[in-house]
Amino acid sequence: MSEQFTTTASTSTSAAPIVSARGLRKSFGRKEILHGLDFDIPPGRIYGLIGHNGAGKTTTLNAMLGLTNCEGTIRVLGEDPFARRAQLMENVAFISDVASLPRFLRVRELFALLTNIHPNFSQEKARSFLEGTDIKPEMKVKHLSKGMVAQLHLAVVMAIDAKLLVLDEPTLGLDITYRKRFYRRLLEDYMTEERTLLITTHQVDEIEFMLSDIMFIRDGSLILHMQMETVNDKFTQLVVNDAQAQEAARAYGPVYEETRFGQTVMIFDGVDRSLLEPFGRLSTPTLSDLFVALMQRPTANPETAR
Amino acid sequence: MKAFIALVHREYIEHKGAFLLGPLILLTLLFGIIILAFTVGRVDARLSGAVLTVVPLIVYEIGFLGLGFAWLLYLGATLFFYCADGFAADRRNNAMLFWKSMPVSDFTVLMSKLTAAITVLPGIVFAIALLSGVLLYGVAFTTMLINGTATFGALGAIFGIYLQVALALLVALAAALLWYLPYMALVGAMATAVGRWAIPIALLLPALAATVEWVTLGGQHPFATHTWRFLEYRSTPPATTYSDIWFSGVDGPSGANLGAPRFDGLAFASDLLGHVDWLQVGLGAVFAVAVIYLASEYRRRSNDN
Numbered sequence: 001m002s003e004q005f006t007t008t009a010s011t012s013t014s015a016a017p018i019v020s021a022r023g024l025r026k027s028f029g030r031k032e033i034l035h036g037l038d039f040d041i042p043p044g045r046i047y048g049l050i051g052h053n054g055a056g057k058t059t060t061l062n063a064m065l066g067l068t069n070c071e072g073t074i075r076v077l078g079e080d081p082f083a084r085r086a087q088l089m090e091n092v093a094f095i096s097d098v099a100s101l102p103r104f105l106r107v108r109e110l111f112a113l114l115t116n117i118h119p120n121f122s123q124e125k126a127r128s129f130l131e132g133t134d135i136k137p138e139m140k141v142k143h144l145s146k147g148m149v150a151q152l153h154l155a156v157v158m159a160i161d162a163k164l165l166v167l168d169e170p171t172l173g174l175d176i177t178y179r180k181r182f183y184r185r186l187l188e189d190y191m192t193e194e195r196t197l198l199i200t201t202h203q204v205d206e207i208e209f210m211l212s213d214i215m216f217i218r219d220g221s222l223i224l225h226m227q228m229e230t231v232n233d234k235f236t237q238l239v240v241n242d243a244q245a246q247e248a249a250r251a252y253g254p255v256y257e258e259t260r261f262g263q264t265v266m267i268f269d270g271v272d273r274s275l276l277e278p279f280g281r282l283s284t285p286t287l288s289d290l291f292v293a294l295m296q297r298p299t300a301n302p303e304t305a306r
Numbered sequence: 307m308k309a310f311i312a313l314v315h316r317e318y319i320e321h322k323g324a325f326l327l328g329p330l331i332l333l334t335l336l337f338g339i340i341i342l343a344f345t346v347g348r349v350d351a352r353l354s355g356a357v358l359t360v361v362p363l364i365v366y367e368i369g370f371l372g373l374g375f376a377w378l379l380y381l382g383a384t385l386f387f388y389c390a391d392g393f394a395a396d397r398r399n400n401a402m403l404f405w406k407s408m409p410v411s412d413f414t415v416l417m418s419k420l421t422a423a424i425t426v427l428p429g430i431v432f433a434i435a436l437l438s439g440v441l442l443y444g445v446a447f448t449t450m451l452i453n454g455t456a457t458f459g460a461l462g463a464i465f466g467i468y469l470q471v472a473l474a475l476l477v478a479l480a481a482a483l484l485w486y487l488p489y490m491a492l493v494g495a496m497a498t499a500v501g502r503w504a505i506p507i508a509l510l511l512p513a514l515a516a517t518v519e520w521v522t523l524g525g526q527h528p529f530a531t532h533t534w535r536f537l538e539y540r541s542t543p544p545a546t547t548y549s550d551i552w553f554s555g556v557d558g559p560s561g562a563n564l565g566a567p568r569f570d571g572l573a574f575a576s577d578l579l580g581h582v583d584w585l586q587v588g589l590g591a592v593f594a595v596a597v598i599y600l601a602s603e604y605r606r607r608s609n610d611n
Contacts, residue, residue, distance in 0.1 A: 067403075089407060094407050096403035103400075114408075118309075118409060
């Protein structure tokens with residue numbers, strides 16, 4: 001099934017891509033994690049990189065951030081990230097999926113250090129992002145709650161004038177209030193046309209509204225890479241009850257089918273909506289529905305052992 | 307350079323417990339005990355004053371030298387644990403990815419740790435050693451004043467002694483740091499790779515290296531090899547004959563020698579620096595940079611390891 005969704009051209013923009021990967025491969029021991037990824041990420045977009053645990057999301061991000069060495073070619077802002085990570089980090093900011101802020105520092109010490117270490121960090125901006133929160137300059141990071149650490153980390157990366165911001169599971173473990181606030185802040189206070197944002201998360205429905213493009217990764221291969229507008233045009237969800245209509249609809253080759261509360265739900269790829277309309281109720285599948293549809297595996301175990 | 311200094315500063319913030327707060331607590335305890343001892347009459351001020359009367363200034367020299375030596379021992383142990391732990395702290399604290407998101411190379415980060423180990427961190431302990439000298443002199447001088455055996459006229463000579471001993475301690479500290487730099491770098495590099503396991507490995511490594519030579523090249527036993535002899539030489543602090551001669555002059559056959567010359571910090575420093583094997587110091591510095599570079603390459607690939 002995956003073959004029919006293999007990487008699709010995402011954009012017609014002529015601007016030089018922020019990230020460009022060709023034949024990106026990565027192995028841990030004998031196990032190949034990434035199987036030759038090819039993609040470009042143009043500037044000014046908000047990308048969602050979505051996949052199961054162990055699908056290769058973090059490895060792909062690590063390759064972009066120069067944290068791991070891969071076969072093939074990857075360029076971020078025209079640089080080889082593994083060879084020139086330190087230089088690249090002047091224009092790239094990232095939050096990893098762990099609470100990685102140094103716990104021994106006070107907030108003011110963290111800001112003072114960053115002012116001297118990072119040429120594009122603005123202490124004033126960081127302080128302004130924390131206004132209205134419970135985080136005070138004298139507090140130690142280790143005394144902050146999980147949500148406060150996430151707020152602080154977001155304030156830090158938003159205060160860095162970067163061209164690319166990478167967020168790997170930035171809201172993991174946070175409650176819904178923090179998660180909503182986190183993404184709203186990101187959109188309202190940070191995103192501009194010059195900046196590119198790449199997010200991975202399992203809570204796909206929460207970020208769907210802000211994404212301009214999506215990439216689905218499964219078992220180390222990109223199975224979908226397209227703009228959200230194209231997703232809306234290309235995929236159709238049909239809810240059908242009648243058995244005859246179901247049979248007729250199946251003739252158009254749904255990529256996914258399941259029964260929910262006695263109703264049959266089918267997802268179609270590239271089928272004209274006018275052809276499906278007579279069979280039932282049509283809608284655009286949510287990102288999570290599409291994710292489930294395209295990520296179906298032949299095995300019962302969704303985890304890929306490393 | 308600004309970023310490098312900031313990284314050294316963060317080492318200070320992260321480890322000020324061992325290098326500032328711990329010594330300050332020790333110093334406070336020590337000072338408190340001394341004051342208490344005088345207050346409750348455990349120390350006879352008259353007798354102490356009498357001792358100070360008999361050997362008025364040698365006590366200041368020996369007392370401060372002894373105290374300074376004790377602080378150097380404390381520093382040596384603390385630096386060993388700093389190197390064995392601090393170089394792996396980013397991984398242990400789960401902060402590795404944060405520091406890797408900064409525009410500084412792994413080599414710069416590790417060099418900042420090594421630089422902190424030979425500048426700001428020992429500098430703090432040295433400052434506390436100086437402070438402890440001031441407190442020691444304060445207690446001794448007060449005792450003399452109480453006993454009526456000292457006048458404020460002696461302060462000039464005491465201050466001179468303080469400066470001489472402080473100079474000697476500073477030069478001894480600098481020489482020791484330079485001499486043991488490759489050891490610090492090696493322990494730090496190992497800690498980068500294996501974390502706290504660097505502590506036992508650092509102790510086992512010399513024996514292992516000597517054993518490898520013994521097994522491959524022969525010899526009576528591992529401790530009669532070139533490797534072991536070199537390590538013994540490289541582990542022995544730079545020798546100085548000045549202090550030995552001075553101490554033997556002070557400690558006469560029938561007690562303290564009142565006619566012994568004052569401790570000369572400059573003469574001690576010249577003698578010590580003259581006995582340092584500078585070729586070994588230079589080779590040690592090159593070795594230190596090389597192992598830190600190798601460790602940084604490991605750290606750069608740590609996601610793959």
